[in-house]
Amino acid sequence: MTEAEMRAPRADAARNRDQLLAVATRMFMSAEAEPSMRAIAREAGVGIATLYRHFPTRESLVDAVYRDQVVRLTSGARELLDRMPPAEAMRRWMDLFGDWIAAKNGMIDTLVAMIESGEIAHAQTRGELLAAITAILDAGRAAGDLRSDVTAEDVADSLIGIFTVAPRREHDAKAARLLNLLMDGLRPVA
Template identity: 85%
Template sequence: MTEVERRAPRADAARNRDQLLAVATRMFMSAGAEPSMRAIAREAGVGIATLYRHFPTRESVVDAVYRDQVVRLTTGARELLDRLPPAAAMRHWMDLFGDWIAAKSGMLDTLLAMTESGEIAHAETRTELLAAIATILDAGRVAGDLRDDATADDIAASLIGIFTVAPRPEHDARASRLLNLLMDGLRPTVRG
């Protein structure tokens, strides 16, 4: 067996991990309280031992979901810009942000404990997310479809406010309406 073969996870193990991550994310997004490890394994269609093999603790599941969502947000900004005009990319990115907020709310107790212990660096995540927003804003300024005076901090604060008063998924329609109003405010004003 080669070194690469020893280090690469088997295809079924990789599929199980991906399935567990997707199910955990979905369950955290829709849960009023943190789902049990057993419930995550059952929903993913794997045994509890398989779950613990990939994620030995609740914190490891929360960490994996949290980091996966941050990666989706940071890489999502560039991917959206590759296929959409900046204003449309910003609006789609806002939906990704809403998904992240929803997932965080379903794992809040564990996430807060991990932040307090230093296992998750809130400041680092904030910097990454602000950079993602700034990437879209900069492209929008160049294209002329986003305001020059809006900042990444302005948008982040607005999004947090929107998803505080209209948390997802139970208030999707209200959140969508508020996000559309925010987007209207981000478009440059026509002076005439």
């Protein structure tokens, strides 16, 4: 067996980890309070030992979900731009951002403690998200379908405001309406 084969996780282990991440994300998005590790394992259809083998602490699970969501947001910007016009990509990306915010709400206590302790670099995450927004804005400016005077910070701050007053799981219709109004404001004045 080669060294790479010895380090690569078995297919079933990789599936279990992916399943645990997906279930934890879904549960964090819909939870009023942080779900227990046991509830996450049960919902994923694995034993608690399997969960702890992949994520030895709640913090390691929260970190993995948080990082996975950031990757989905940053890669999502590129993927959306590859498939649709920039203004449409921006609006779809806003929905991804809303999902990220919703997932954070279900793990907020652990997440805040991790940010305060320095385990998660909030500034780095913000930089990655601003770069994703900038990529969409730049493409939109070049195409003429997004305003040239809007910054990534403007968009990020607006999104945080929208999802503060209209959390996704409780107010989907209100959030969608506010996001559409924001998009109207991002389009160039004719």
